[in-house]
Amino acid sequence: MLNIVFYFQVHQPYRLRHINVLDIGKKANLFDDALNGQVMRKVAQKCYLPTNNLLLSLIKKHAGRFKIAYSITGTAIEQFKLYSPETLDSFKALADTGCVEFLGETYYHSLAFLYDTNEFLDQVAMHRELMKNEFGYYTETFRNTELIYQDKLSDLIFEIEGFKTIITEGVERILQWRTPLYAYKNYSKDINMLLKYYQLSDDIAFRFSDRDWPEYPLTVGKFVNWIDHLTLAEKKNRNQFLNLFMDYETFGEHQWAESGIFDFMQHFPDEVLKREHLGFATPKETFALSNYQQEALSFPEPVSWADEQRDLSAWLGNDMQYNAIETLYGLLEKVKNQGDPQLLEIARKLSTSDHFYYMCTKYFQDGDVHKYFSPYDSPDQAYIYYINALADLEERLS
Amino acid sequence: MKILMFTWEFPPLISGGLGMACYGMVKALLALGIKIDLVLPTKEAVYFPLRQESDVDTLPAVFMDASVHRKYLNMSFSSLHERLEYIGISGRPESYIQLDEIRDYLKEVKKETWQSVTTVKEEQELFADMTTHLIGDEDLIKKVQEYTLRAERFARELDYNLIHAHDWLTYPSGMLAKKISGKPLVVHIHATEFDRAGGPGDERVHKIEHSGMMYADKVIAVSKYTAQMIMSRYRIDTAKIKIVHNAFTLSEDIVLTKKRIFKGPTVLFLGRLTLQKGPDYYLEVAEKVIQAHPEARFIMAGTGDMSRKLLRRSASLKLKNKFLFTGFLNRNQVEDVLRASDIYMLPSVSEPFGISPLEAMAFGLTSIISKQSGVSEVVNHAFKIDFWDVDLMAETINHLIEQPEECRRIGIEGMQEVNAIRWHEAAEKIRLVYSATLSEFIKRNP
Numbered sequence: 001m002l003n004i005v006f007y008f009q010v011h012q013p014y015r016l017r018h019i020n021v022l023d024i025g026k027k028a029n030l031f032d033d034a035l036n037g038q039v040m041r042k043v044a045q046k047c048y049l050p051t052n053n054l055l056l057s058l059i060k061k062h063a064g065r066f067k068i069a070y071s072i073t074g075t076a077i078e079q080f081k082l083y084s085p086e087t088l089d090s091f092k093a094l095a096d097t098g099c100v101e102f103l104g105e106t107y108y109h110s111l112a113f114l115y116d117t118n119e120f121l122d123q124v125a126m127h128r129e130l131m132k133n134e135f136g137y138y139t140e141t142f143r144n145t146e147l148i149y150q151d152k153l154s155d156l157i158f159e160i161e162g163f164k165t166i167i168t169e170g171v172e173r174i175l176q177w178r179t180p181l182y183a184y185k186n187y188s189k190d191i192n193m194l195l196k197y198y199q200l201s202d203d204i205a206f207r208f209s210d211r212d213w214p215e216y217p218l219t220v221g222k223f224v225n226w227i228d229h230l231t232l233a234e235k236k237n238r239n240q241f242l243n244l245f246m247d248y249e250t251f252g253e254h255q256w257a258e259s260g261i262f263d264f265m266q267h268f269p270d271e272v273l274k275r276e277h278l279g280f281a282t283p284k285e286t287f288a289l290s291n292y293q294q295e296a297l298s299f300p301e302p303v304s305w306a307d308e309q310r311d312l313s314a315w316l317g318n319d320m321q322y323n324a325i326e327t328l329y330g331l332l333e334k335v336k337n338q339g340d341p342q343l344l345e346i347a348r349k350l351s352t353s354d355h356f357y358y359m360c361t362k363y364f365q366d367g368d369v370h371k372y373f374s375p376y377d378s379p380d381q382a383y384i385y386y387i388n389a390l391a392d393l394e395e396r397l398s
Numbered sequence: 399m400k401i402l403m404f405t406w407e408f409p410p411l412i413s414g415g416l417g418m419a420c421y422g423m424v425k426a427l428l429a430l431g432i433k434i435d436l437v438l439p440t441k442e443a444v445y446f447p448l449r450q451e452s453d454v455d456t457l458p459a460v461f462m463d464a465s466v467h468r469k470y471l472n473m474s475f476s477s478l479h480e481r482l483e484y485i486g487i488s489g490r491p492e493s494y495i496q497l498d499e500i501r502d503y504l505k506e507v508k509k510e511t512w513q514s515v516t517t518v519k520e521e522q523e524l525f526a527d528m529t530t531h532l533i534g535d536e537d538l539i540k541k542v543q544e545y546t547l548r549a550e551r552f553a554r555e556l557d558y559n560l561i562h563a564h565d566w567l568t569y570p571s572g573m574l575a576k577k578i579s580g581k582p583l584v585v586h587i588h589a590t591e592f593d594r595a596g597g598p599g600d601e602r603v604h605k606i607e608h609s610g611m612m613y614a615d616k617v618i619a620v621s622k623y624t625a626q627m628i629m630s631r632y633r634i635d636t637a638k639i640k641i642v643h644n645a646f647t648l649s650e651d652i653v654l655t656k657k658r659i660f661k662g663p664t665v666l667f668l669g670r671l672t673l674q675k676g677p678d679y680y681l682e683v684a685e686k687v688i689q690a691h692p693e694a695r696f697i698m699a700g701t702g703d704m705s706r707k708l709l710r711r712s713a714s715l716k717l718k719n720k721f722l723f724t725g726f727l728n729r730n731q732v733e734d735v736l737r738a739s740d741i742y743m744l745p746s747v748s749e750p751f752g753i754s755p756l757e758a759m760a761f762g763l764t765s766i767i768s769k770q771s772g773v774s775e776v777v778n779h780a781f782k783i784d785f786w787d788v789d790l791m792a793e794t795i796n797h798l799i800e801q802p803e804e805c806r807r808i809g810i811e812g813m814q815e816v817n818a819i820r821w822h823e824a825a826e827k828i829r830l831v832y833s834a835t836l837s838e839f840i841k842r843n844p
Binding site: 020021324326383384 | 658659660661695697699705706709712713714716717718719720722723724725727731734735738
């Protein structure tokens with residue numbers, strides 16, 4: 001049996017205003033409320049509401065056989081409440097079906113794991129609390145920001161937070177001859193591990209509407225046929241897991257409605273469920289479904305799902321990014337010592353990984369993706385606004 | 399006395415110190431009763447007949463074409479800005495003359511004017527040097543060509559005793575006007591290509607500068623430093639050179655009181671981010687000071703071709719959120735950033751004069767200025783340090799941070815000193831240059 005595991009990332013950062021040095025010390029709002037509201041309402045209209053609606057109807061139609069998972073950041077939930085409460089309601093309706101798993105992550109979609117273990121654990125706990133409060137859901141599967149993972153992360157989330165499953169990128173330099181189609185264990189064999197099957201995930205997320213792609217247009221029949229072929233290699237009846245992980249904004253936002261992405265999704269479960277040896281599972285179910293000894297995988301260096309390199313270079317690849325993030329975590333320490341909850345909230349909003357992503361200077365194909373997602377003219381501008389924000393925050397400390 | 403004056407910058411047409419200097423100088427000359435017909439790189443073919451002090455702000459304009467001028471006189475504008483916009487003078491100087499308006503320079507040049515039978519060989523050579531070097535595909539060169547072509551009409555149709563041209567961009571116009579009218583020419587050196595480039599610079603500009611200075615009756619240099627440069631690099635006859643230091647006058651509605659941004663001591667660099675201004679030395683000094691005084695903040699105000707390099711370098715030095723870039727600042731923002739700062743630093747590699755430190759001192763900032771600057775000749779209550787001596791500059795700033803009372807005291811002394819530097823005196827000196835030039839000219843051409 002091959003189980004398709006869908007996980008969708010739902011995230012919106014708090015984008016910064018164009019903060020000038022002369023704005024510092026005026027205690028002005030650092031975040032661009034107008035832009036953030038505008039983006040949230042646009043994405044809700046184009047993606048969140050129609051996609052939630054579609055998936056809800058598919059879940060109902062297939063009566064428990066079609067399942068999905070979401071990871072929704074705290075900053076996204078907060079902005080649903082501010083700018084699109086109906087979106088939050090529609091996620092709650094999905095939660096009520098019992099066919100949706102919610103994953104745990106850092107509340108602020110931060111890189112805290114790499115810089116500040118205590119802050120990381122605080123943000124993970126905050127997020128778990130949020131999922132319980134909003135959806136009545138206790139998270140058991142962990143997904144770190146941008147699927148960033150290395151061995152010591154599994155120690156933290158297993159020993160301290162008690163997560164049972166973790167998901168990350170199916171990086172070839174770790175997998176080598178292995179396939180991402182089986183469930184693995186972390187290096188210490190404590191925790192169940194799923195790896196993104198990036199070729200097929202990216203066929204939907206990145207290539208779906210690319211007319212230069214030889215496989216264009218991607219039809220449901222063709223895609224399910226490819227999935228079918230994956231099962232041929234398995235001769236011992238071991239359960240396989242095809243992990244299709246992607247940004248939720250793929251639906252209607254990165255791939256426009258006109259591309260046919262909604263039609264594709266609408267017919268996909270039908271086509272899959274026609275075949276007895278294909279089905280759907282959520283991440284946490286894979287542990288019980290693993291009818292074999294799971295192999296342990298070691299990740300000595302961090303990996304991620306970003307860009308060709310699948311490493312940290314999208315956020316930590318140049319001096320601007322390093323100076324920005326080191327300054328932030330140094331300042332966060334001071335903010336915590338002062339104990340002002342409002343300042344702490346600002347500092348944490350500044351810990352969102354997107355701020356560092358905007359400063360990326362890898363200007364080839366990946367750079368274009370960065371540019372597409374950035375609200376600023378250039379990485380240099382993004383850096384200037386961010387550093388000015390940190391200077392302002394520091395002036396607010398007494 | 400009536401002057402035909404060519405300059406590339408005049409408020410609101412400003413990109414650097416030239417515009418500020420011309421404004422202060424022209425205003426003070428008008429106060430002395432000197433009449434000035436000012437020609438700027440405007441979109442429309444106009445000149446500005448300035449007769450009284452207030453004209454420097456209202457900029458009365460005359461269109462060369464009488465019918466166009468009548469139309470202009472009948473128009474009503476809701477604001478000064480709108481009127482200036484109509485004439486095509488409200489942003490940066492380079493944006494006015496549209497490239498598609500530019501006619502083919504070489505075809506249009508009236509060779510007979512410049513190479514007539516009465517022309518001596520030496521003069522022909524200077525003109526040949528100027529015209530053959532005023533060639534290129536750059537926007538700026540094309541705009542200078544256009545400006546020069548228009549100068550011919552001003553030179554023929556206006557009535558004046560003497561021509562005054564500021565910096566190389568207007569030297570070809572000044573030369574042409576002198577040739578056409580037979581009136582004497584004064585060229586004013588605010589900066590040479592050596593200063594601007596921070597190195598050898600553009601050969602064409604050197605040649606134009608050289609021709610202009612050679613053809614002029616008098617050369618005004620803004621400092622001894624610049625006079626030295628003109629003598630050693632351009633071989634100009636010392637008898638022709640007159641030194642008139644720039645001055646500085648604060649506008650009356652200005653607010654000088656401190657309005658801090660940062661709790662910690664704040665150091666300011668204010669100028670174009672180009673090699674000439676030494677912003678890279680400022681960055682090095684900042685790194686040293688921040689090690690000793692992490693509470694210090696360094697502001698880098700301005701834009702320029704080194705912006706990106708400096709930004710990246712500041713990040714690689716891990717100066718955290720203590721070294722900040724403002725980008726381009728408008729006039730009000732410049733005043734705000736001056737009010738927020740304690741110490742001003744001008745590490746210019748080569749600065750013919752440098753009005754910006756005078757302004758900073760007028761705001762009471764304690765100033766550290768490069769020895770390689772003209773402004774260091776006119777102030778005493780400032781620290782004068784070689785631009786390359788980053789250790790000494792850093793030690794000085796550390797000392798000022800550690801002795802805030804002393805820092806304040808020097809700042810106040812500097813403020814008093816600068817308040818005594820007036821454009822009136824500079825204008826008096828320029829008037830003397832004008833009269834000397836005219837009397838020599840009359841002697842030679844009885």
